[in-house]
Amino acid sequence: MNFGGKFTPKTPRREKTNLSSSSDSEKVKDPVSVFCRLRNLRDENEASCIKLMSPTVLSLICPSESRVLRKDTHYAFKHIFTSYASQKEVFDHIAYPLLEDLLRGKNGLLFTYGVTGSGKTYTLTGDPYNPGIMPRCIDTLFNSIAEHQAQKYIIKSDKMNGFEVQSEADARDDCLHENRSTKSLRKKGSGDKVLYTNDGTSILGINERNLYSVFISYIEIYNNTVYDLLDESGGKVLQSKILREDSQKNMYVNGVVEQEVKCAAEAFELFNAGQKRKRMGHTLLNAESSRSHSIFNIRVVQLEQYVLNSNGERVIPAQNLLKVGQLSLVDLAGSERSNRTQNTGMRLKEASSINNSLMSLRNCMEILRENQINNGSRLVPYRESRLTHIFKNYFEGEGRVEMIVCASPSVLDYEENLQVMKFADIASDVKVVRPESRFTPYKTKASKSKPTVETPITKIKATAPLVFGPKIPLLKLNFENIDDSIGGIRNLVKIIQTRKQKSLLLNREINAKDRAFRKRLAEMNSEYTLKISELKSAQQQYKKEKKKSQNLEVKVLELEKMNDSLDSKNVQLVDSIRNLRCNLDEKDLKLNQNLMEREKQKQKMALKQEKMNQELDDKLRRQRDHLNAAMRAKEDKLKRVRDLLDEEHAVVVAATPTKSVVSEVSNNKPPVPHRSRHVAVANRRRSKSVGEVWLEHNSVKPVPLGTVMQPSMNKRKSVSKLSKASDITHPKQSKYCLIAQEADTDGEVETKVYKADILPTCGGGAQVIFNDVERLRQESPVGTPQKYT
Ligand SMILES: Nc1ncnc2c1ncn2[C@@H]1O[C@H](COP(=O)(O)OP(=O)(O)OP(=O)(O)O)[C@@H](O)[C@H]1O
Numbered sequence: 001m002n003f004g005g006k007f008t009p010k011t012p013r014r015e016k017t018n019l020s021s022s023s024d025s026e027k028v029k030d031p032v033s034v035f036c037r038l039r040n041l042r043d044e045n046e047a048s049c050i051k052l053m054s055p056t057v058l059s060l061i062c063p064s065e066s067r068v069l070r071k072d073t074h075y076a077f078k079h080i081f082t083s084y085a086s087q088k089e090v091f092d093h094i095a096y097p098l099l100e101d102l103l104r105g106k107n108g109l110l111f112t113y114g115v116t117g118s119g120k121t122y123t124l125t126g127d128p129y130n131p132g133i134m135p136r137c138i139d140t141l142f143n144s145i146a147e148h149q150a151q152k153y154i155i156k157s158d159k160m161n162g163f164e165v166q167s168e169a170d171a172r173d174d175c176l177h178e179n180r181s182t183k184s185l186r187k188k189g190s191g192d193k194v195l196y197t198n199d200g201t202s203i204l205g206i207n208e209r210n211l212y213s214v215f216i217s218y219i220e221i222y223n224n225t226v227y228d229l230l231d232e233s234g235g236k237v238l239q240s241k242i243l244r245e246d247s248q249k250n251m252y253v254n255g256v257v258e259q260e261v262k263c264a265a266e267a268f269e270l271f272n273a274g275q276k277r278k279r280m281g282h283t284l285l286n287a288e289s290s291r292s293h294s295i296f297n298i299r300v301v302q303l304e305q306y307v308l309n310s311n312g313e314r315v316i317p318a319q320n321l322l323k324v325g326q327l328s329l330v331d332l333a334g335s336e337r338s339n340r341t342q343n344t345g346m347r348l349k350e351a352s353s354i355n356n357s358l359m360s361l362r363n364c365m366e367i368l369r370e371n372q373i374n375n376g377s378r379l380v381p382y383r384e385s386r387l388t389h390i391f392k393n394y395f396e397g398e399g400r401v402e403m404i405v406c407a408s409p410s411v412l413d414y415e416e417n418l419q420v421m422k423f424a425d426i427a428s429d430v431k432v433v434r435p436e437s438r439f440t441p442y443k444t445k446a447s448k449s450k451p452t453v454e455t456p457i458t459k460i461k462a463t464a465p466l467v468f469g470p471k472i473p474l475l476k477l478n479f480e481n482i483d484d485s486i487g488g489i490r491n492l493v494k495i496i497q498t499r500k501q502k503s504l505l506l507n508r509e510i511n512a513k514d515r516a517f518r519k520r521l522a523e524m525n526s527e528y529t530l531k532i533s534e535l536k537s538a539q540q541q542y543k544k545e546k547k548k549s550q551n552l553e554v555k556v557l558e559l560e561k562m563n564d565s566l567d568s569k570n571v572q573l574v575d576s577i578r579n580l581r582c583n584l585d586e587k588d589l590k591l592n593q594n595l596m597e598r599e600k601q602k603q604k605m606a607l608k609q610e611k612m613n614q615e616l617d618d619k620l621r622r623q624r625d626h627l628n629a630a631m632r633a634k635e636d637k638l639k640r641v642r643d644l645l646d647e648e649h650a651v652v653v654a655a656t657p658t659k660s661v662v663s664e665v666s667n668n669k670p671p672v673p674h675r676s677r678h679v680a681v682a683n684r685r686r687s688k689s690v691g692e693v694w695l696e697h698n699s700v701k702p703v704p705l706g707t708v709m710q711p712s713m714n715k716r717k718s719v720s721k722l723s724k725a726s727d728i729t730h731p732k733q734s735k736y737c738l739i740a741q742e743a744d745t746d747g748e749v750e751t752k753v754y755k756a757d758i759l760p761t762c763g764g765g766a767q768v769i770f771n772d773v774e775r776l777r778q779e780s781p782v783g784t785p786q787k788y789t
Pocket of ligand 1: 117291332
């Protein structure tokens with residue numbers, strides 16, 4: 001084994017594994033082991049929706065009050081732990097075999113899955129008196145390897161998911177300058193030390209030829225971003241990390257703090273420090289609910305000190321190989337329905353991210369199962385979520401996968417349990433390649449101190465004895481048999497000569513080696529100087545890159561902050577939009593109500609108006625009919641008068657009958673001249689008789705005419721009633737007119753002026769001779785000028 005020379009990988013690079021590949025089909029595969037752990041009911045009187053049928057089968061009973069009634073369904077598990085099962089039972093059954101694998105250099109993934117508050121964290125962590133799987137794993141591990149641990153920092157993480165081995169002196173140096181951040185992490189963790197009860201369990205039959213180193217890392221996936229719970233470089237703000245593939249195509253968290261621990265207490269301190277940073281929150285269903293998926297990684301690295309050759313002698317292993325096993329304990333955040341948790345804002349965003357990642361896990365499982373059943377090659381969408389991406393290797397055959405389904409039997413959890421059980425059903429059908437011990441080639445770190453310093457392996461080299469030839473026999477001189485003694489002496493001389501020759505040879509060899517060594521040393525020295533300058537430039541480059549990456553990280557952090565604030569703003573906006581929508585809906589409702597009310601009123605009004613219109617129409621029709629009848633009667637009378645006038649041309653009215661005429665006129669009836677008393681008088685026009693005096697007889701008070709043309713009567717006397725003969729016989733009066741008003745068929749008012757001459761009779765009376773009728777009508781058709789006749 002060469003600790004100072006150049007590293008050459010001894011094992012071929014592992015090809016990317018794929019479950020559907022033909023080579024994989026030849027490998028032995030095991031289904032994902034799915035266990036179930038039932039927790040106790042919170043309230044003893046509560047009804048249960050889970051019925052145990054056997055130690056491996058349970059039935060999910062649909063509660064009668066469920067919105068959708070479903071048939072009872074059966075689900076099979078590798079084993080079901082009832083609420084009476086102790087933490088130790090769960091550990092012994094599930095985690096102990098994984099620990100055995102870990103010490104054989106095999107990987108294992110154990111995750112808890114279930115509804116929020118169903119006991120996932122309790123199963124994995126527990127409490128000091130009922131330690132869960134994680135503390136039991138740590139205790140059992142150190143109980144088993146305590147005596148066989150490598151000196152601290154002999155094996156170091158190379159920050160790229162691999163390891164390198166360095167000399168003891170360098171390891172001591174590193175111990176002295178122990179990472180400050182780790183110290184402070186420890187300090188933080190040691191503030192309130194949590195000590196879990198150690199029951200002394202250990203793994204039997206570990207390989208005692210190996211030196212063991214244990215490494216711990218603790219990360220969380222929060223809102224689909226990976227954070228290192230042990231990284232203190234960002235102060236209180238957790239640093240987001242990216243996922244990378246190492247040279248062997250294994251996924252790892254870039255730049256994750258992977259701390260070597262030498263005892264269980266140190267591991268617990270780190271766990272507690274990380275636990276304080278883990279995102280927990282209070283929800284309606286769990287006072288301390290995990291808001292992120294947390295992954296606690298234990299890596300055990302084994303360095304083979306020596307191997308035994310066929311003669312049973314200890315020889316240094318020919319290859320630079322480390323056996324590396326990893327156990328990932330994953331506490332998944334609980335699946336939850338927002339209508340039950342009534343989460344809002346940040347909690348709601350967390351819940352949706354949790355549910356999304358769990359959905360991605362389910363998707364991947366479904367596709368893996370489908371590929372296996374149909375021998376298909378559908379792409380498994382590991383990259384959809386960090387949770388699936390980080391565990392890609394496990395599903396592609398890099399380790400054993402086990403799952404504990406935690407379930408609360410409460411009827412309230414029925415719907416969620418149904419989904420969890422379906423997921424478990426899918427998972428138990430997925431098969432993964434049985435893991436093999438993993439050997440990783442390691443680099444030896446160039447020693448910072450003098451090259452004479454021994455590593456655990458160079459120590460073994462030094463103990464190999466130098467052989468100068470045959471052993472020098474014990475010479476016993478026998479003076480009684482001098483020949484024997486001489487023979488012995490000769491033999492001795494021969495041996496001494498051979499040894500001398502051997503010694504000379506060795507001396508020459510040593511000298512040659514010394515020369516070669518010196519030459520090599522000189523070469524190495526120049527190489528060293530070269531390397532130092534290379535290292536310096538690499539360091540400078542590294543510093544630059546580090547600065548760049550720090551800047552980038554700061555930027556990422558700022559962007560994340562911005563993203564977070566945008567997210568919270570978005571949530572607020574969504575809330576306010578929802579409120580505004582509610583308000584709008586309320587207002588719309590009110591508006592609609594008002595509109596309906598108004599419509600009703602309108603309809604009422606319309607009905608009322610229609611009724612009124614009808615009434616008015618009726619009234620108008622009656623009035624019109626009445627007026628028409630009256631007019632018709634008048635026109636008849638008038639016609640008769642005209643006819644008479646036309647026939648006889650003149651009517652002489654005797655003085656005595658004036659009264660009767662007047663009385664007829666006063667009765668507002670058209671005057672009917674008496675045939676025998678008619679006097680023939682030539683037609684006279686008003687315009688021709690200047691200075692005439694008119695007796696204007698308005699039987700009723702007329703409607704104001706408002707016309708432009710008025711009957712031209714310069715001198716007139718208006719009377720409403722003719723009561724005595726002198727009203728007519730007055731000598732100054734020569735003209736008589738009777739004014740009557742009536743409505744025509746269109747309802748327009750028509751004024752008729754019946755004109756007559758007053759002629760004195762020889763008997764001292766007067767005769768009234770009607771000779772003209774003047775009609776005054778006012779019409780107002782829209783858009784047409786008013787007509788007057
Ligand atoms: N088997 C059990 N025995 C006793 N107590 C239990 C058991 N399972 C859970 N509990 C208790 O129930 C509570 C909720 O459990 P826990 O926090 O482990 O739930 P969870 O599934 O991790 O929830 P979340 O997903 O919200 O983080 C805790 O107080 C825990 O102590």
